[in-house]
Amino acid sequence: MSHRSRSLTFLCIGAALVSLGLSACFPVSLRPRSSSGGSSGGSSGGSSGPTSSVLDLYVGQCIQNPGVDSITDVENAVCTTEHWGEVFHVMTITSSQMPSEDDMDDMAWDACVDAFDAYVGRPYDESELDFTWYVPSQESWAEGDRAIQCIAFDRDGDSLYQPVRNSGL
Template sequence: MARTIRAIAAVAGAVAVFATVSCSGDDEPQRDPSGNVTETADSADVFDIKVGDCLGDVDNADEVTDVVLAPCEDEHTHEVYAIAEVPDGQFPGADAFQNRATKQCGARFAEFVGVAWKNSELDYNWLQPTEESWEQGDRQIVCLAYDPAGPVTGTLEGAGR
């Protein structure tokens, strides 16, 4: 069974870093014609997530073997609000990913939430390629908004807080 890994990182780097692992053969998420997730998928491939998707419980373990996709109207912990492309070349490394993600995800945070990150109650982190996924062509940083106070119901888009 093939395994592909993406790491998740935090803005300040103070939160533990953990990997999100996807396995071939995972369930395809159920989506409506607009692309919105319509029912929870307990075992969705990390590479199937899209802008606007809400993630169920994102475990703080060192490795997460499944990504839970949930309809945004259901309780969830993170929401995908942007995907930034990383140019081809050698694997950039942790510092380069943090710089790019902070710049790209930070700039798009205000557009999504409606308030600048430094003035918001909300926070963000991101999924980034690992050396293994980079070798397989992964060039995306996936920006995730979340409420540090805990799970939310409904989208964080335009939350203004």
């Protein structure tokens, strides 16, 4: 699927979520850019482990799939055991006013694609991985959240069992 058709597909999904009012319920919005449905479903592990606020995610952190019902917190995972994704880039929005959803999506797309090769060791277009991101919601922006976090995960929706940093996946 081309970047353009993938982007169009997920803009439609994003519009549907907004129309359902889901983005206003959570302090951070999930904006998927994958065809494998990376933002749906629950955790891909057995029991629940320690959690982190999505506001505190850091580069190199591995997590379980938060699904769509628990976007405020994510279950932490050890990168050498079964996990859903890995944070590979965090950028700060420098604008004094909150950008539109489309502008944040464009910023996130550009930042994630630009950081992908250096972190994973393979260009995004050639990778077995896909990515998604978290961006501030209106509520979290009002509280000072300015972070866009990029998360890599398996393109086919399978679990990862190793860190993606320098993996060449």
